[in-house]
Amino acid sequence: MARRLHGITDVPGIRVGHAQDLVAMTGVTVVLCERGAVAGTDQRGGAPGTRETDALRPMHLVREVHAVVLAGGSAFGLDAASGVMRYLEERGVGFETPAGRVPIVPAAILYDLGVGDPRVRPDAAMGYAACQAATEGPGPEGNVGAGTGATVGKVLGMSYAMKGGIGTAALEIGGGIRIGALVAVNALGDVVDPFTGKIMAGARRPDGAGFADTMAVLEALAGQIPLNFRQRVPESTVIGVVATNAALTKEEANKVAQMAHNGLARAIRPAHTMVDGDTLFALATGEKEADVSIVGAFAAEVVAEAIVRAIRAAEGVAGIPAWRDLTGGTSDPT
DSSP, rough: OOEEEEOOGGGGTEEEEEETTTTTTEEEEEEEEEEEEEEEEEEEESSSOOOGGGGGGGSSSEEEEEEEEOOOOOOGGGGGHHHHHHHHHHHHHSSSETTTTEEOOEEEOOOTTSSSOOOOOOOHHHHHHHTTOOOOOOOBSSSSGGGOOOOOOOOTTTGOOEOEEEEEEEEEEEOOOEEEEEEEESSSEEETTTTOOOOEEOOOTSSSSBBBBBBHHHHHTSSSSSSOHHHSSOOOOOEEEEEEEOOOOOOHHHHHHHHHHHHHHHHHOOSSTTTOOOOEEEEEEEEEEEOOHHHHHHHHHHHHHHHHHHHOOOOOOBBBBHHHHHOOOOOOOO
């Protein structure tokens, strides 16, 4: 039977650090794998903001990465990866070239400019600070790092949205295989309990009588042509990292990233829309032999759990309520 662990840092060789501006309500999260990890990615939303993702695909030279950056700030937030590169370069970490080592740092961003101060975005200094804060131990969840300004349930606009955040989960399965996920939840859709299908956080009814149910809103809008989401709702995006101590090829790491999106779809309704830039990375540190299908199956499980944990840990800000505000839940996301 799978053993539940705390989070992605339970995978040996993985460290996580966060930095944030709680006034501007934005931040950056870095997943460090300084010894190198075979990496893959899968991007399914229609509005991505990414860096160095092509290098992770099969038939490309680079096999391993040294960190992954998740940031707020929309496309401006990609600058945070420069600070992570500087941190790694100072420590002699990177892909060997004739002129020196070049750290490989893919990144993905989410849109949080509608919360806090849109003139302040994650930058290289914030990326560097996140590296300095990185730890192998259990880290904070909710309104930290890339989850600081995250929101969900935006089909009726920000006035009826709820607070998202960042969450992490992990399992140890047979043979000592460990699989963990770290996800920043900033979706257009509602977050649902993957076991019951009930909405945990999402678009609220304007009359205050519970949830609007994003799928029901979309059904009502279906006959109103043209419907341009890019004009009606704020940009969104769920971004995250799955890590395992399994030994995977580059092709298999990409397959795990692909299968991990099943967890995103279980916990977010709808997922992968044209205003979501949903992107997941997969990291494999290579300690244990494992079947890629088994790793991918459990990657989906930990992604779904990390999303739920992000919602349970989030705190309401600036008039945007969180799950705990509506349910009386505690800060313990278990």
